[in-house]
Structures are given as C-alpha cells and as structure tokens.
Amino acid sequence: xxxxxxxxxxxxxxxxxxxPRHIAVIMDGNGRWAKRQGxxxxxxxxxxxxxxxxLLRCCKDWGIPALTVYAFSTENWGRPLEEVEFLMTLFERVxxxxxxxxxxxxxxxxxxxxLEVLPLSLQQEIAxxxxxxxxNRDIDFTVATNYGGRQxxxxxxxxxxxxxxxxxxxxEDITEELWESHLYTAGLNHPDLLIRTSGEMRISNxxxxxxxxxxxxxxxxxxxxxxxxEFHKALLAYxxxxxxxxxx
Ligand code: FPP
Numbered sequence: 001x002x003x004x005x006x007x008x009x010x011x012x013x014x015x016x017x018x019x020p021r022h023i024a025v026i027m028d029g030n031g032r033w034a035k036r037q038g039x040x041x042x043x044x045x046x047x048x049x050x051x052x053x054x055l056l057r058c059c060k061d062w063g064i065p066a067l068t069v070y071a072f073s074t075e076n077w078g079r080p081l082e083e084v085e086f087l088m089t090l091f092e093r094v095x096x097x098x099x100x101x102x103x104x105x106x107x108x109x110x111x112x113x114x115l116e117v118l119p120l121s122l123q124q125e126i127a128x129x130x131x132x133x134x135x136n137r138d139i140d141f142t143v144a145t146n147y148g149g150r151q152x153x154x155x156x157x158x159x160x161x162x163x164x165x166x167x168x169x170x171x172e173d174i175t176e177e178l179w180e181s182h183l184y185t186a187g188l189n190h191p192d193l194l195i196r197t198s199g200e201m202r203i204s205n206x207x208x209x210x211x212x213x214x215x216x217x218x219x220x221x222x223x224x225x226x227x228x229x230e231f232h233k234a235l236l237a238y239x240x241x242x243x244x245x246x247x248x
Contacts, residue, residue, distance in 0.1 A: 007228040010062040014232070018239050020192035022066035022140075023059070024207055024214065027052065029198025029222030036222075042086045047224035049094055058228050059139055060105065066140040066188060070206050074114070074148035088119050091145065095125045099132060106138035112184035113147030114155075140188060147184070149208030156182035185210055193238050195231075197223045215241050 010016060030044030037043075052069060059067050072087060102109055111126045118126070126145075159182050163169040169178075180186060191207060191214045199220045203211060217234045219226070 007058070007232065008061055011232050014062075014235055015239060016063060019062070019064055019235065020215075020238055021064070022068065022189045022191045022193075023064060024068045024070075024191035024194045024211065025055070026070045026194070026196040026204060026206060027223040027226075028196060028200060030224060032198060033222040033224040041083060042090075044222075044224055045087060045090060049090065051224050051226050053098070054227070055231060056107065056139070056141055057105070058231055060107070064139075066142070066191075068112075068142035068144065068185075068188070068191060068207070070144045070147065070204075072113075072145045072147070073205060074146055074151055075205070077146075088122055092119070092122045092125050095122075095129050099129050102129070102133055102141075103136070106136045107141050108133045108136040108139070109141045109143065111143050111145050112152075113145045114151060115146065118146060142185070142188065144206065147206070149203075149205045152184055153209060180209075183209065190214065192243075193217060193234070195219070195226075195234050197221055197226050213243070213245050215243065 010019075027048055030048045031041040032044070033047065034041050034044030056067060059065075071091065076087075077084060109129050111130065115123060115126060156179065160169065160174060160179070164171060164174075185207070188210075190210045190212070194203065194206075194211060194214045194216045196202075196216070196218045199218060201218055203216075207214075215238055217237050219230060219234065221230050
C-alpha cells in the first residue's frame with residue numbers, strides 16, 4: 001500500500017478549519033537527490049514532477065484551495081544550458097501530457113513570471129493550459145516560471161508609473177489593492193504557508209510582497225522525497241504556530 005493510498009483523507013490530527021488556504025512551495029533538492037542515487041541531475045527534476053503531481057492531488061483531497069510552486073527562477077538561466085533546455089522541454093511535455101487530467105480534476109492552472117522570453121512552443125502550451133482551465137474551481141494551481149520577486153515588483157511599479165504619467169491615476173490612488181492588482185498574482189490570496197525542501201533557510205526572491213506574513217516551514221527532505229507523510233508534518237507544524245500578524 002502506498003503513502004498516497006494511506007493518506008487519501010485529511011489526517012484526523014489536522015483541523016480542517018485551520019488549514020492554510022494557500023501554500024507556496026520552493027521545490028529544492030532535485031539535483032542532490034539525483035546525485036545521491038548516482039544519477040544525472042535531470043532525473044531529479046523528472047522525479048520532482050511526480051512529487052508535484054501528488055502534492056497537487058493531496059491539496060485537493062485534503063481541501064487546500066491554492067498551491068503555488070517555484071518551477072524556474074529568473075536566476076536559473078545561469079545553470080548549464082543542457083539543464084535549462086531539459087527543464088523547458090520537461091515543462092512543455094508535462095503540460096501537454098497532464099492537461100486533460102487537470103481539466104477532469106477541475107484544476108485551474110496559471111503561470112506567473114516573465115513568460116515572454118520562454119521558448120515559443122512552451123508559451124503556446126502555457127496559453128492553452130491557462131485558457132482550457134480558466135473556469136475550473138476546485139484548486140488554483142500557480143506555477144512561477146522565469147519568476148523573480150524583485151522583477152515582479154519592478155514591472156508593477158513601471159505599469160503604475162505609466163498610468164500616473166499619462167494622467168490615468170493620481171499618486172494618492174495607489175493603495176494596497178491597486179498595487180496588488182498589478183502583480184502577477186492578482187486575484188490570489190497571499191500564501192499562509194511557505195514550504196521549502198532540502199534545508200536552505202532562504203526565500204530566494206519568491207513572492208516577496210505576497211509572503212509578508214507567511215509561516216515558513218523548512219525541511220531537510222529533498223523535493224523528490226516530499227510525500228504525503230512529509231506534507232502532513234508541515235501542516236501539523238503550521239497548525240502549531242500562533243499567527244499574530246504583527247499584533248500581540
Ligand atoms: C530545484 O532543485 C528544482 C528546480 C529548479 C526545478 C523544479 C521543477 C520541477 C519539479 C518541475 C515542475 C514542472 C511543472 C510542469 C510545473 P535543484 O536543481 O536546485 O536541486 P539542488 O539544489 O539539489 O541542486
């Protein structure tokens with residue numbers, strides 16, 4: 001019997017009413033996982049996709065309505081060319097293969113980041129998957145691809161500055177709501193919980209504005225090994241925290 005089958009339902013020691021409504025994940029450790037097995041790094045990414053698929057299904061099974069994952073950062077272009085090309089092809093292949101299933105499972109997928117510089121065939125697959133799933137309601141699945149938090153903030157600043165310069169907006173119209181409507185994540189709640197695998201204690205330019213009050217959970221487990229048992233541990237830790245949002 002697999003972990004997936006054992007933990008199909010929300011574990012009884014978790015309180016359904018206090019689950020995070022939105023979870024962000026930094027899926028780190030694919031390369032190290034592969035290295036430990038004496039395999040090429042890219043195999044870790046391939047296994048990482050299986051982990052992601054099950055986490056998404058688990059969020060659905062347990063009643064968590066939004067999941068956002070960091071698939072490729074603006075800094076990841078600095079990796080060896082073969083690895084970057086492998087990742088771009090992997091994203092495209094996975095999207096093509098999983099689209100039907102995402103429609104069936106009522107998953108709404110959205111990509112955030114500077115998508116214009118991605119390979120054209122990937123951009124087309126992204127546009128198709130977002131369009132085909134736009135009316136789905138069970139879970140908001142967001143994939144940050146060529147995403148950088150500072151870059152997101154800069155593009156929002158530029159867009160708002162343009163509107164002010166052309167007289168469409170006045171400086172005093174710039175509220176938190178207006179600002180958020182210019183972010184890639186417009187319309188999404190802020191993450192309540194950030195999970196980072198493989199031990200690093202950083203947020204690495206991920207959702208800088210949105211993460212202001214997120215609880216951070218870091219585990220030594222490498223991403224390909226992050227299963228439902230590990231996810232359960234993360235949620236238990238989250239429910240053990242007292243969230244004060246700056247109050248006493
Ligand atoms: C970090 O591990 C992982 C990545 C840069 C890629 C993650 C992407 C996936 C799991 C595929 C997602 C696919 C879709 C379609 C959303 P690392 O290589 O930095 O590991 P290391 O720190 O051990 O080297």
